[in-house]
Each structure stands twice: as structure tokens, then as C-alpha cells.
Amino acid sequence: MFVRVPVEAIVTAAVLLALPRRRPRLAVAVAAGLALAASTALNVLDMGFYEYLGRRFDLVLDWGLLDDARSYLRDAMGPAGATLLLIGALALAAALCAALTLATVRLSGVLARHRTVAVRSTLAAAVVWTLAYALGVQFAGLPVAADNAVALAESRVRRVQATLRDEAAFAREAKADVFAGTPGEQLVPDLRGKDVLFVFIESYGRKAVEDPLISPGVRRTLDTATDGLAEAGFAARSGWLTSSTFGGSSWLGHSTFLSGLWVDSQQRYATVTSGDHLTLTKAFQKTGDWRTAGIMPGVQKGWPEAAFYGLDTVYDAFELGYRGPKFSWSTMPDQYALEAFQRLEHGRPRTRPLMAEIILTSSHQPWSPLPRMVDWEDLGDGSLFGPVERAGTDPADVIADGTRSKQEYGKSIQYSLTSLTQWLRRYGTEDTVLVFLGDHQPIVRVSGHDAGRDVPVSVVAKDPEVLERIADWGWTDGLRPAEDAPVWRMSDFRDRFLTAYGSTPGGPRPGG
Structure with a gap:
């Protein structure tokens, strides 16, 4: 996985290098760090939902199920165990947000201080990614040119759109009933x-x-x-x-x-x-x-x-x-x-x-x-x-x-x-x-x-x-x-x- 080239990192680096001032760079770095933390948290939720419900977490519909999960843990582990687990999960989420945001901010500072080397490295990475993508280069069965985060984000957006469209369609379906007038x-x-x-x-x-x-x-x-x-x-x-x-x-x-x-x-x-x-x-x-x-x-x-x-x-x-x-x-x-x-x-x-x-x-x-x-x-x-x-x-x-x-x-x-x-x-x-x-x-x-x-x-x-x-x-x-x-x-x-x-x-x- 360490030989894969993530397109998201290349794009983020390019944006940070294109910003001439410190404050805009800082704002973008913080936003990128929080976005990475949110994506990681959603991936963890996906893993949990796959383990129990055999499907991904639904961004629109599944927030209420988290309360059901808390109730289930309380019944299975006792109030004290469930509370400690909840506190641990919240602390881990906060630490994740802080660590990834600080890491992204620090990276933006390194890019700014070594701008020439950073620009050349980013261009080189972009060329490698484009060639690997065009040629379909793989390592250990995985494509070297990685775009997982982008694909996952697109998938989430499509699922949200499908969920919103489904509400009206299902409401119409529910009104049609061959036994309603019996x-x-x-x-x-x-x-x-x-x-x-x-x-x-x-x-x-x-x-x-x-x-x-x-x-x-x-x-x-x-x-x-x-x-x-x-x-x-x-x-x-x-x-x-x-x-x-x-x-x-x-x-x-x-x-x-x-x-x-x-x-x-x-x-x-x-x-x-x-x-x-x-x-x-x-x-x-x-x-x-x-x-x-x-x-x-x-x-x-x-x-x-x-x-x-x-x-x-x-x-x-x-x-x-x-x-x-x-x-x-x-x-x-x-x-x-x-x-x-x-x-x-x-x-x-x-x-x-x-x-x-x-x-x-x-x-x-x-x-x-x-x-x-x-x-x-x-x-x-x-x-x-x-x-x-x-x-x-x-x-x-x-x-x-x-x-x-x-x-x-x-x-x-x-x-x-x-x-x-x-x-x-x-x-x-x-x-x-x-x-x-x-x-x-x-x-x-x-x-x-x-x-x-x-x-x-x-x-x-x-x-x-x-x-x-x-x-x-x-x-x-x-x-x-x-x-x-x-x-x-x-x-x-x-x-x-x-x-x-x-x-x-x-x-x-x-x-x-």
C-alpha cells in the first residue's frame, strides 16, 4: 500500500503551493485535515455497519441507529462498560481530528519552506500518477494510481441523492394497494x-x-x-x-x-x-x-x-x-x-x-x-x-x-x-x-x-x-x-x- 500514489494528496499539495499567503494556506490545511478525519470516521462506521448489518453507513438515515447501538452496548456490557466505551470512542474521534489536522498544517508549513523542492516533487508525483493510471500499473494486485477517497466521496454523494429521490417514489408506491378498497x-x-x-x-x-x-x-x-x-x-x-x-x-x-x-x-x-x-x-x-x-x-x-x-x-x-x-x-x-x-x-x-x-x-x-x-x-x-x-x-x-x-x-x-x-x-x-x-x-x-x-x-x-x-x-x-x-x-x-x-x-x- 506504500507504493500507491493517492491523487488526493497530490491535489491538496498543489492547492497549498498555489496559495501565496499563510492564512489561506492555514485555512485550507485545517479544512483538509478535518475532511480526512471525517472520511476516516465514516470508514470506521462503514466497517462497523458491515460487521453487524452487512452494509455501509447511510449518511442520511442511519444517525438514529447510533443511539440504538449505545442501548445495545449498555444491555450487553452494562452501563459502566458502555459509558467507558462511549467516552473512549469520543476521545479517539477528537484525537483523530486533532492529529490529522495538525499533521496537515505541519505539512503545509514544510511545503511553504521548501517550495522549490515541493513544486518539483508534486509535479513528478502528478506525472507518475497520470502514467500509472493510463497504463493501469498495479502492485500486489492494487492500482498504483489511487483515487479511493474521491471514488468513495462520489459514491456517498450518489447514495445521498438516491436516498432523497427514493422518499417521493416510495410514498407514491405506498399509496397504491390492490386491497386498499376491499x-x-x-x-x-x-x-x-x-x-x-x-x-x-x-x-x-x-x-x-x-x-x-x-x-x-x-x-x-x-x-x-x-x-x-x-x-x-x-x-x-x-x-x-x-x-x-x-x-x-x-x-x-x-x-x-x-x-x-x-x-x-x-x-x-x-x-x-x-x-x-x-x-x-x-x-x-x-x-x-x-x-x-x-x-x-x-x-x-x-x-x-x-x-x-x-x-x-x-x-x-x-x-x-x-x-x-x-x-x-x-x-x-x-x-x-x-x-x-x-x-x-x-x-x-x-x-x-x-x-x-x-x-x-x-x-x-x-x-x-x-x-x-x-x-x-x-x-x-x-x-x-x-x-x-x-x-x-x-x-x-x-x-x-x-x-x-x-x-x-x-x-x-x-x-x-x-x-x-x-x-x-x-x-x-x-x-x-x-x-x-x-x-x-x-x-x-x-x-x-x-x-x-x-x-x-x-x-x-x-x-x-x-x-x-x-x-x-x-x-x-x-x-x-x-x-x-x-x-x-x-x-x-x-x-x-x-x-x-x-x-x-x-x-x-x-x-x-
Whole structure:
């Protein structure tokens, strides 16, 4: 890398040499130093986002995610550790700005004092760069004529422009909905009388089913659960969906699945949730025949999106009655959240069937410490999980070890799947229809850079007619989708599901 000739350095040197006075040179040197520091900081953010979300940092949309990252670190490392890390990061950023700015100012002074030599050297460097660029000269597989910073800056500008253009285009797309004008009585008529549950399992991605280090335990759990559900009279069919997000930002996957729109950025999420696009969950509310509820153990602050999703009642982390410890980011074990759902909604006397959206969080990174299954009768208010949490692994040890992260991730998926399928065997009825899926693949440290975005999805029911309605989907029997099972974009599911269960397209909304 030391034989590469950066064009940015040549241009900066030429500008500094062209300025005859000290103050203009100083101003340009300071600006160049700060620009270099900013570029370095953005490169570091890119590295972090690639590691966790499999993509670059978005200059327009991703600043809010830094606060989420701080909250995640606080949960994973404790308040003191997170605070020290934040202070260290800020100190490092300040030191970077100071060091690069001082270095650039010092360099401008050297150029001014040795002007003749500097001019000749800059011209020579420019000639070398031009010839190397024209001839395509390389060293160790890399071009000698480097223009990385310029190319990266151009790329960032193009992404900002694309982001700004996308806002208006997506707003128009969100207004067009073939089911917007469908009367309530013509939505999902073939599910009347059924309790329909849409359950998201955090980070339940294709890697959980196919990675050699992770999949053996997960496959055993899926196969055992398939057999156990069959004994209880349930059958299942499974396929793959391609998520709109990777490694995190679960709400993008949730909104994509339920809205039928490709929601892959915070901007798109804000646009769709501030409108009245028909979500899959709201379709049940619109019929007037279902009570709708949300079980949201990960929600710890106001959540106005409940209206967008058509949920009559939402139980957040503080309303589920849990009195046990947090398991790192996860506020409560999945087994407890499902039992709370049974106590608060599913098991209560009702005059209407129930539609529920349930988010299971125990498989959220850093997968340490993990809960374990206990007797359902002993769950109580969750206090019994205190000793389990204290005996668990240290998140810092798991985060630092890629192999161990994979192992603990696999265990977390097994726990979530076991919790859900045991709940279904225990409390499911002839009228229960369960749809469960992953929201995205786990982070790059577990998935790898070439993992793709596919997640498993399953439909489970006792009534054979429910599964017969989706027979033409070509999905695999059981809870484990075959490698060659159909793969759809996650945004395709809403319309396919509504159509399969008898919904009639009603055309775009008036004026849409």
C-alpha cells in the first residue's frame, strides 16, 4: 500500500503551493485535515455497519441507529462498560481530528519552506500518477494510481441523492394497494373463526438451518418439534422469504412482511408507518370479526406504530407482568412472553377470535446469557430466572469469539423454537393458525459476508383445510424448509396470504 500514489494528496499539495499567503494556506490545511478525519470516521462506521448489518453507513438515515447501538452496548456490557466505551470512542474521534489536522498544517508549513523542492516533487508525483493510471500499473494486485477517497466521496454523494429521490417514489408506491378498497367482509373470509398468530423470531435466518456449526442442533429441534406437533394433531408447511434487512433493524423486516412493501430503510419505515397502507394485521381488524393484540417484549418506550399495524391492544415490556432479570438485550425469556400472552389474551374468555402479532426476543444478539426451558407451571412472574441469568455466560466473552457466537446463537434459536412449539402443543386448538418466521439473518460475524438474506417461514394448523389453501405454494411439509423450497421476497407474502384465504382485491384507494 506504500507504493500507491493517492491523487488526493497530490491535489491538496498543489492547492497549498498555489496559495501565496499563510492564512489561506492555514485555512485550507485545517479544512483538509478535518475532511480526512471525517472520511476516516465514516470508514470506521462503514466497517462497523458491515460487521453487524452487512452494509455501509447511510449518511442520511442511519444517525438514529447510533443511539440504538449505545442501548445495545449498555444491555450487553452494562452501563459502566458502555459509558467507558462511549467516552473512549469520543476521545479517539477528537484525537483523530486533532492529529490529522495538525499533521496537515505541519505539512503545509514544510511545503511553504521548501517550495522549490515541493513544486518539483508534486509535479513528478502528478506525472507518475497520470502514467500509472493510463497504463493501469498495479502492485500486489492494487492500482498504483489511487483515487479511493474521491471514488468513495462520489459514491456517498450518489447514495445521498438516491436516498432523497427514493422518499417521493416510495410514498407514491405506498399509496397504491390492490386491497386498499376491499370491504372488511371480503378480507380473509376463509379464516373466519380462527385464532391467527403472526410470530417473529429474532435473527432466525437461513444460516440457522444450513450452517454446519449451527444447524445440527437447530435441525434436531425443528424435526423433533414437527413430530411432537404431529402427535398433537398439527401439520406444517415451510418455505423461505428474503428479508429486507440483515443483522438488525428488525422493524424493517416486520413492516415489510406485514405491509407487502419493500421497507429497507428508516426513511421508508417512517413513510409507510405514517400512512394508512393496509397491513396484514390491520386486514383482520378491518373485518370487525377479530380482536387484535400485540405482544411486544422488546418495546420499552412509546410505540405509535400500533395504529398502523391495526392492533387494538399492545403489551410492551412493562405490561407483561415480568419481574425477572433481563437477558442482555432481551427483556424477558420467550417462554415467559408466550405464557403471558396466554394469560392476558389467548386463554381468556372471548366473544371473537383473536389475531395477534408476537415478537420473540431471546435470540437477539449477543446471545448471552441465555434462558433455559422451565416447567410451564412454575413460570409465575419470572423471578425464577434470576439464578439462570446469573449462571449464564458473559456477553463480552461471546462477542469476542466468532465460533462461540455461532454456538450460542444456535442455542438461542433452539430455545425460541422450543418455547413456541411447546406453547402451541400446550395451548393450541382446532382453530389455531400459527405463522412464524425469522425477521432477518444474524450479524455478519455469525452469517458471513455472503450469507444472503433468506429466513425460514412456516404455517402451522390442525385444520387440514388451512394448509390445503396454500398447497400450490410448493412449500415443504414440516417445520424445516428444504434447501430448494421456494424463495419469495418478504414483501410478497401479504398479497399471497390474503389471496390464499379468499380476500378479494378492491383496487387502489380513491384518490391514491
